[in-house]
Amino acid sequence: MPRERAQALLIDLDGVLRRWDPAPMIAVEVAHGLKPAALLETSMTWDIYRPAMAGEISDAEWMDLVAQRLPIDIEEARAAVAEWQAYRGEPDPEVLAFVREVRAGGRKVGLATNATDRLRGDLDTLGLAGEVDEVISSWEIKAHKPAPEFFEKACELIGFPPSVVLFVDDDDRAVRGARSAGLSAYRWSGTQHLPYLRKALDLPA
Structure with missing residues (x-):
């Protein structure tokens, strides 16, 4: 039996609506004697990433844990983290x-x-706060994808x-989680998917 047409869209932020240029982030790492992607890899370590996304610790607490794990002097590490966080990405115009x-x-x-308590401020900074009907933040609802x-x-x-919600994300685990929860879900890898998504939402071509 075919699914009903989607009546609403849930869309991921990072990797879909917000894109990141790695250059300014790598420049910070190199300037502080760290290997490229050291800050990103450290921040994504599960034992500190999960509580930051689940609303158990603040963004500031998470970043301090990142600084403590870097192989440089703690004050320099905190300066590196602050500089690294100053760049907030940009909306994908398409x-x-x-x-x-x-x-x-x-x-x-x-x-x-999945987000921290910085999300609302980021949306204001990026000019995205008024562009969606609802903001569903893992930090606020105390549950994270998937x-x-x-x-x-x-x-x-x-x-x-x-059954009538379409979910779009660039993370396979999130897509699988959405499907298990009964949503239609589509894995994003670029704007080539937009014609299909328009069709799924029954929008004019």
């Missing part, structure tokens, strides 16, 4: 145009992201049952 198109077509859009509780709450906040 994806942002798509989000606007979805909303103009009468579909609700929710930003569904947990079923995340998707249950996301559908509740966007106001539609999972």
